[in-house]
Amino acid sequence: NAGVTQTPKFRVLKTGQSMTLLCAQDMNHEYMYWYRQDPGMGLRLIHYSVGEGTTAKGEVPDGYNVSRLKKQNFLLGLESAAPSQTSVYFCASSSLQQGDSNQPQHFGDGTRLSIL
Amino acid sequence: GQNIDQPTEMTATEGAIVQINCTYQTSGFNGLFWYQQHAGEAPTFLSYNVLDGLEEKGRFSSFLSRSKGYSYLLLKELQMKDSASYLCAVRGISSGSARQLTFGSGTQLTVLP
Numbered sequence: 001n002a003g004v005t006q007t008p009k010f011r012v013l014k015t016g017q018s019m020t021l022l023c024a025q026d027m028n029h030e031y032m033y034w035y036r037q038d039p040g041m042g043l044r045l046i047h048y049s050v051g052e053g054t055t056a057k058g059e060v061p062d063g064y065n066v067s068r069l070k071k072q073n074f075l076l077g078l079e080s081a082a083p084s085q086t087s088v089y090f091c092a093s094s095s096l097q098q099g100d101s102n103q104p105q106h107f108g109d110g111t112r113l114s115i116l
Numbered sequence: 117g118q119n120i121d122q123p124t125e126m127t128a129t130e131g132a133i134v135q136i137n138c139t140y141q142t143s144g145f146n147g148l149f150w151y152q153q154h155a156g157e158a159p160t161f162l163s164y165n166v167l168d169g170l171e172e173k174g175r176f177s178s179f180l181s182r183s184k185g186y187s188y189l190l191l192k193e194l195q196m197k198d199s200a201s202y203l204c205a206v207r208g209i210s211s212g213s214a215r216q217l218t219f220g221s222g223t224q225l226t227v228l229p
Contacts, residue, residue, distance in 0.1 A: 004158075033216075035219075040124075040221055041221060042120075042203065042219040042220055042221040042222055043159070043203070043205075043219040044219075045216060045217075045218075048216060058216070059218075090158065090159070104149060104151075104161035104164065105161075105217065106161070107158035107159050107160070108158060109157065109158050110157075110158060
């Protein structure tokens with residue numbers, strides 16, 4: 001029962017470096033999401049995808065890019081990391097089935113990212 | 117836009133009952149979710165309300181009043197393992213097919229022996 005898997009779990013970067021966070025789900029979900037979680041601010045949506053090959057901006061997209069080349073994978077990229085991007089990043093997925101309005105989002109265990 | 121308010125912290129005693137409130141303002145409403153998140157872990161789904169009333173699931177119940185923009189999560193027979201952050205999340209009509217959620221900042225519940 002893998003569910004939603006995020007790699008890496010921890011990473012420390014220097015300002016200006018780039019990296020990609022990988023999210024993989026094995027539940028055949030159509031929708032995938034990237035959030036960041038900061039103390040006192042809850043989960044904020046960065047980007048999301050409603051299907052393979054499609055992405056859209058969320059609440060806080062600046063400084064991030066995403067790609068959904070395969071249905072099961074959703075990648076989050078930081079082109080030039082900044083200290084303000086120090087956060088815990090969560091990936092989530094949910095299903096598209098008809099009449100499933102109560103289908104919840106399933107979350108990965110998170111990636112703890114520090115930008116020095 | 118959407119705004120969600122919930123208390124930052126609550127403390128209760130093992131075996132007791134606690135109610136965590138959530139109020140929201142949204143341009144449209146298409147469901148409210150409660151998630152539990154233990155420190156350093158992923159949020160996990162607890163309950164869903166889209167119609168007014170109470171949904172019961174074991175020791176946990178969730179209530180919704182759409183006219184008041186209000187929900188609560190009720191935890192009975194508290195156990196030490198219930199110490200966690202509880203997140204209220206609202207899905208607005210403007211989310212369309214993307215099923216986007218807007219999360220509150222979470223309520224940190226501490227259960228004391």
